[in-house]
Amino acid sequence: MSWNPEHKARSRQRILTTAARLFAQQGFDQVSIDQVMREAGMTRGAFYAHFSSKSELYGEAILATAHAARDKHVQGTSATQQQLERIIGVYLSEEHLSGETLHCPLAFLVSDIAQRDDQVRDIWTRVFRGLVDIVGGNGEDYSHALERVVLMVGGVAIARALNDDDLSKQLLDTCRVAVLSERQATSGDNHTDRADHDEGKPQKIA
Amino acid sequence: MSWNPEHKARSRQRILTTAARLFAQQGFDQVSIDQVMREAGMTRGAFYAHFSSKSELYGEAILATAHAARDKHVQGTSATQQQLERIIGVYLSEEHLSGETLHCPLAFLVSDIAQRDDQVRDIWTRVFRGLVDIVGGNGEDYSHALERVVLMVGGVAIARALNDDDLSKQLLDTCRVAVLSERQATSGDNHTDRADHDEGKPQKIA
DNA sequence: GTCTATAACTGGATAGAC
DNA sequence: GTCTATCCAGTTATAGAC
Numbered sequence A, B: 001m002s003w004n005p006e007h008k009a010r011s012r013q014r015i016l017t018t019a020a021r022l023f024a025q026q027g028f029d030q031v032s033i034d035q036v037m038r039e040a041g042m043t044r045g046a047f048y049a050h051f052s053s054k055s056e057l058y059g060e061a062i063l064a065t066a067h068a069a070r071d072k073h074v075q076g077t078s079a080t081q082q083q084l085e086r087i088i089g090v091y092l093s094e095e096h097l098s099g100e101t102l103h104c105p106l107a108f109l110v111s112d113i114a115q116r117d118d119q120v121r122d123i124w125t126r127v128f129r130g131l132v133d134i135v136g137g138n139g140e141d142y143s144h145a146l147e148r149v150v151l152m153v154g155g156v157a158i159a160r161a162l163n164d165d166d167l168s169k170q171l172l173d174t175c176r177v178a179v180l181s182e183r184q185a186t187s188g189d190n191h192t193d194r195a196d197h198d199e200g201k202p203q204k205i206a
Numbered sequence C: 001g002t003c004t005a006t007a008a009c010t011g012g013a014t015a016g017a018c
Numbered sequence D: 001g002t003c004t005a006t007c008c009a010g011t012t013a014t015a016g017a018c
Helices: A005-026 A033-039 A046-047 A056-075 A081-091 A094-098 A120-136 A144-161 A164-184 B003-028 B031-041 B044-049 B053-075 B083-089 B092-099 B119-136 B142-161 B165-186
Strands: none
Touching: A005 A033, A005 A046, A005 A056, A005 A120, A005 B165, A033 A046, A033 A056, A056 A120, A081 A094, A081 A120, A081 A144, A081 A164, A081 B083, A094 A144, A120 B083, A120 B142, A144 A164, A144 B119, A144 B142, A144 B165, A164 B142, B003 B031, B003 B044, B003 B053, B031 B044, B031 B053, B044 B092, B053 B083, B083 B092, B083 B119, B083 B142, B083 B165, B092 B142, B092 B165, B142 B165
């Protein structure tokens, strides 16, 4: 069985989506290659036909998650103002924390990344820049975009760590209000179209 | 050797400070009990005379770090306005990221905590509330204190993950300015004295 | 209280059959 | 390309000597 050309690509995709989910929920160390492959319907030996190491899989999974989120939430080259407000609302929602949906590797893996090799950290940094570009639109200055992304990514990361649902909810609400209100406080004009963010990716959401 | 009553307390303290440093730098999984005990000048077998599990050590190390930071930076029952501004400056500094100094478990372990058991997560949540109380002073409303702590903890966590020193520095600067300026924007009066924050602990800094 | 020694297990990674 | 079998390094935890 399975010598047709597209079979490998499908297998790889199954491995990636499974790994992305597991890594986001449990981090790098607590996910085993065996676990990923079993849930993807294969055995451990087959893994090395697709990736050369666990670390490479980790980076590719982060990238795949970011691509999927961008394709889902940003059509064309840039998000409109309306799309942007919706993204912020979904990102800073309780569903983002506990749903079956995919989770943002920026928030869910932030303190996992500092321990990883340069290749993985470069990917994460690129994805981070991609989200700043999207959230910043293009008109406002970079610092304000950075601040809002810190409230988004930091807010979700902290809300997920807290062992108190009420406090988590209050914190998400606070961050959502802050991100949305700070936007209109700094500049009235936003959105438009930009053409270049190359390999910059947005976050992960629904 | 070593049957005097204080010897055990000193051993425990050495284990705790060693563990706190290693955990903050490398996370729960990548630190072994053997490594902690060796660096503390003992062998693995001795560990279980002090703690019943690695997870218990993890929680106690977080708590010990928070206590040490509070004792160092907050004298009396509450921080003055001047102390507070200094704390924020030190917290959102490059030295906090890479120095030999102790690191804040809130920022360095934020996405590590979500994977741990309830006992550890409760401790982390308590320490988080402690920092909110300190940063919030007492006059301003809780939401603004939450927002500023998100900028502090989230900012440091993200700056540590980024593999680009310039961007890290810019992000820390942005967060520092935002935390300090947002404070005076919300309420003119701050600081005073409060008597109860019980087990709430501040962060970790210098 | 601290040590050595070891049990029982799981991890990533490779070799070779099909 | 995927499988089974295996190697080897590392983990937590316990038993028992001193």
